[in-house]
Amino acid sequence: xxxxxxxxxxxxxxxxxxxxxxxxxxxxxxxxxxxxxxxxxxxxxxxxxxxxxxxxxxxxxxxxxxxxxxxxxxxxxxxxxxxxxxxxxxxxxxxxxxxxxxxxxxxxxxxxxxxxxxxxxxxxxxxxxxxxxxxxxxxxxxxxxxxxxxxxxxxxxxxxxxxxxxxxxxxxxxxxxxxxxxxxxxxxxxxxxxxxxxxxxxxxxxxxxxxxxxxxxxxxxxxxxxxxxxxxxxxxxxxxxxxxxxxx
Amino acid sequence: xxxxxxxxxxxxxxxxxxxxxxxxxxxxxxxxxxxxxxxxxxxxxxxxxxxxxxxxxxxxxxxxxxxxxxxxxxxxxxxxxxxxxxxxxxxxxxxxxxxxxxxxxxxxxxxxxxxxxxxxxxxxxxxxxxxxxxxxxxxxxxxxxxxxxxxxxxxxxxxxxxxxxxxxxxxxxxxxxxxxxxxxxxxxxxxxxxxxxxxxxxxxxxxxxxxxxxxxxxxxxxxxxxxxxxxxxxxxxxxxxxxxxxxxxxxxxxxxxxxxxxxxxxxxxxxxxxxxxxxxxxxxxxxxxxxxxxxxxxxxxxxxxxx
Numbered sequence: 001x002x003x004x005x006x007x008x009x010x011x012x013x014x015x016x017x018x019x020x021x022x023x024x025x026x027x028x029x030x031x032x033x034x035x036x037x038x039x040x041x042x043x044x045x046x047x048x049x050x051x052x053x054x055x056x057x058x059x060x061x062x063x064x065x066x067x068x069x070x071x072x073x074x075x076x077x078x079x080x081x082x083x084x085x086x087x088x089x090x091x092x093x094x095x096x097x098x099x100x101x102x103x104x105x106x107x108x109x110x111x112x113x114x115x116x117x118x119x120x121x122x123x124x125x126x127x128x129x130x131x132x133x134x135x136x137x138x139x140x141x142x143x144x145x146x147x148x149x150x151x152x153x154x155x156x157x158x159x160x161x162x163x164x165x166x167x168x169x170x171x172x173x174x175x176x177x178x179x180x181x182x183x184x185x186x187x188x189x190x191x192x193x194x195x196x197x198x199x200x201x202x203x204x205x206x207x208x209x210x211x212x213x214x215x216x217x218x219x220x221x222x223x224x225x226x227x228x229x230x231x232x233x234x235x236x237x238x239x240x241x242x243x244x245x246x247x248x
Numbered sequence: 249x250x251x252x253x254x255x256x257x258x259x260x261x262x263x264x265x266x267x268x269x270x271x272x273x274x275x276x277x278x279x280x281x282x283x284x285x286x287x288x289x290x291x292x293x294x295x296x297x298x299x300x301x302x303x304x305x306x307x308x309x310x311x312x313x314x315x316x317x318x319x320x321x322x323x324x325x326x327x328x329x330x331x332x333x334x335x336x337x338x339x340x341x342x343x344x345x346x347x348x349x350x351x352x353x354x355x356x357x358x359x360x361x362x363x364x365x366x367x368x369x370x371x372x373x374x375x376x377x378x379x380x381x382x383x384x385x386x387x388x389x390x391x392x393x394x395x396x397x398x399x400x401x402x403x404x405x406x407x408x409x410x411x412x413x414x415x416x417x418x419x420x421x422x423x424x425x426x427x428x429x430x431x432x433x434x435x436x437x438x439x440x441x442x443x444x445x446x447x448x449x450x451x452x453x454x455x456x457x458x459x460x461x462x463x464x465x466x467x468x469x470x471x472x473x474x475x476x477x478x479x480x481x482x483x484x485x486x487x488x489x490x491x492x493x494x495x496x497x498x499x500x501x502x503x504x505x506x507x508x509x510x511x512x513x514x515x516x517x518x519x520x521x522x523x524x525x526x527x528x529x530x531x532x533x534x535x536x537x538x539x540x541x542x543x544x545x546x547x548x549x550x551x552x553x554x555x
Binding site: 001003044048049050051074088090211212213214215217218219220221222223224225226230231236 | 270271272273276277278280281293301302305306307308309310311312313314315317319322466467517519520521522523524
């Protein structure tokens with residue numbers, strides 16, 4: 001965890017409501033605060049009291065890549081930030097994905113729904129770098145809503161896409177793309193997570209949750225959810241929870 | 249060299265800055281950000297007899313210059329706090345701790361406080377009679393002078409530690425409740441808890457918080473808190489110390505709160521926006537005091553009142 005200043009560098013439109021933002025850290029120590037894919041950053045915006053928690057899509061020595069979907073005024077302001085603006089960022093928050101081969105086994109499937117594809121990209125890149133085999137399964141409402149398809153494709157890993165209207169890939173849902181005996185690493189809207197979690201062919205997995213948060217580092221317990229082991233903070237023990245911990 | 253030390257009912261603190269209950273857990277999370285020993289004290293999370301999981305999600309909403317929370321007194325329960333958190337506090341903080349205590353009956357308040365009698369770090373008991381987020385718990389006791397006095401007496405009967413009552417701003421006459429607590433033997437007061445508020449989602453036309461209402465905190469409430477500290481100081485300031493709490497975000501806010509009548513200052517929501525909020529206030533205080541010609545910060549208490 002580190003409180004640091006990132007400079008809002010540039011943006012690129014990915015779909016009608018989703019943008020890729022590139023932020024640059026002041027030193028190489030800033031992105032070094034991020035230790036695993038699936039962690040998030042909490043960004044202070046001028047004139048807004050609560051920070052905006054945003055999942056980390058990818059990071060390099062100096063750059064932070066975030067995929068931001070316009071959800072309200074705060075995210076709109078983050079997307080419309082003037083290039084060169086310095087943003088107060090808490091980096092390296094939460095517990096991300098554990099993608100060690102001992103944990104994910106021989107059949108890991110990265111399952112993303114909509115904006116939930118964001119942290120899976122950073123995860124896929126690092127699993128690829130580690131020489132691990134995995135499949136990618138992404139679901140979107142339609143081709144218009146699909147994001148980061150080219151970036152995922154460039155990783156040259158087995159990938160399938162489903163859209164609700166069939167405009168891109170198979171017609172259907174991401175749940176239709178999950179093979180037998182899958183260990184899923186999932187991120188997406190709650191109904192999608194719940195559907196994936198309940199699939200009989202899913203033998204195990206990790207699921208990344210969203211919650212309204214205040215601090216983002218465990219102090220206020222505002223984001224606490226019920227799990228099999230008792231209350232757990234989405235911002236601290238999560239956002240990634242193991243399949244067996246989750247109760248709906 | 250500015251003297252930042254303050255005294256609260258016989259408990260000396262190296263400075264008047266205290267992270268407020270509910271924004272600081274039991275210290276663990278902030279110990280990852282800075283050395284807690286710079287703090288005057290900290291007020292731990294409101295603790296009840298039984299473990300509580302709190303309210304449903306969502307529990308947090310934004311507000312202009314502040315936030316709403318409806319956590320609902322989630323805590324591991326007094327026995328787990330004594331067994332697991334107190335030994336950890338001994339490792340991360342070596343000053344006096346303010347033990348915030350919640351309850352749903354006079355017996356529960358008394359029992360929780362009695363259990364803390366042998367916990368040496370718990371220097372002050374801060375009895376929460378003002379949580380706005382639990383139904384039939386806490387707040388009702390703080391809503392009228394007689395029940396506030398009854399809690400004060402119940403707790404004073406079982407402890408030798410200084411007892412501070414944490415008061416609700418959601419009342420008609422906070423000074424009257426303060427007077428009742430003072431007459432019942434309170435050693436000090438802490439005010440204010442959060443102000444009851446709500447938000448509604450424009451798309452789904454439903455309250456944002458699952459609990460419907462939540463407690464407003466942050467800079468938005470600072471002038472309200474300041475006014476209430478002023479009124480309570482007028483009513484009981486000669487008799488007992490006041491911890492001023494509500495929207496304090498800077499060293500200047502802390503000084504203003506002390507001028508209104510506070511002997512020490514709790515900092516709440518600011519910790520959640522900036523984990524270093526209290527550290528920065530403590531670091532800024534000497535220079536701001538020097539600029540304002542303050543040699544001894546405790547001289548400020550009530551300084552804005554006529555004699």
